[in-house]
Amino acid sequence: MFTGIDLSSDTATRPSIAMKTAMMNALLGDEQRSEDPTTLQLEKLVADMFGFECALFLPSATMANEIAITTLCNPGEVLLASESCHLFLAECGGPAVHARVLCRPIPTETGIFTPDDIAHYNYWLKGYHHPKLKLIGIENTTNFGGGIPWSKHELNAVVEYAKKMDIHLHLDGSRIFNASTRTKLSVKEICTGFDMVTVCLSKGLGCPTGALLIVNKKHYSTVRHLKHLMGGAMRQSGILAAAGIYALENNISRLQEDHLNAASFAEKLSQFNSHIKVVNQSPETNIVLFDWISNQISLDEFNNQCLKNKVRFSQIGKNRFRAVTHLDVTRDDILTAIKVIKSFL
């Protein structure tokens, strides 16, 4: 078990005592038979919050994404999304395995794209000969793009284009509350026009696990069936749903703190500019990307020294690292992490 300052991911958080108390006190039933009252309560809370008709509690955001793609796309049809999205890079090829779709990655450094980028793939794909572009996946915020939230203008442009071209839209909103905090758009505003939305409870919100797929009634029986097919139907899942309810009620308003910590980390990291290039000098949310550019110290040595001193980042490219701030990282932890780096550079 890693016990130091874990900047590798915002999934590193552990439930607080208050969250565990809420879990212990949860009313429980059989979720597989739709009899778990706490799971039903969480699903209703989330559906209302996002302005959709239903929400489905699932073990992970990966499962939510895969169910969405399998529902919205037929085998052989095209799923278009950013080349650096979680759907393509970190779901074990799930879109190809579960939905048997053709994945077409859009080259984009930030994870944000425009109708022009989509048109590039769409305009000539006409006639019986070509696979049909059926689904666009948007990640908000963009994880490997550096935690960037889509602006309302950028979202509107893609939503309008997709509607015009009769293309479905899925939103991987694993960090949608970070997006909402930064842009000051409500989650309802962010989700307008999407067919389905994934929301994750175990990242910025600090739950041990859990995600929801948000849908409208017309898709409910299909997504519910796929949940059972994939082995995601649970029993007394209220113990996990209670953590989700606690998180939604208590942990959204503090996300700004994580964003300020990320900004402070990026600013302080810039002092090591002969070894490190900060990719997003002014991070918009809780993710800082930096490249190891030193020709004096190797990347492995940097990584090992950090780990030896109990500071952890995740490597997400040949020379690229990601630092993610979260509920279990304080401002003092940021200062300590910088001190550790300074001690060997």
Ligand SMILES: Cc1ncc(COP(=O)(O)O)c(C=O)c1O
């Ligand atoms: C953007 C994004 N989508 C989906 C996931 C998958 O989440 P889970 O670990 O709950 O499957 C992650 C996990 O880090 C993520 O960053």
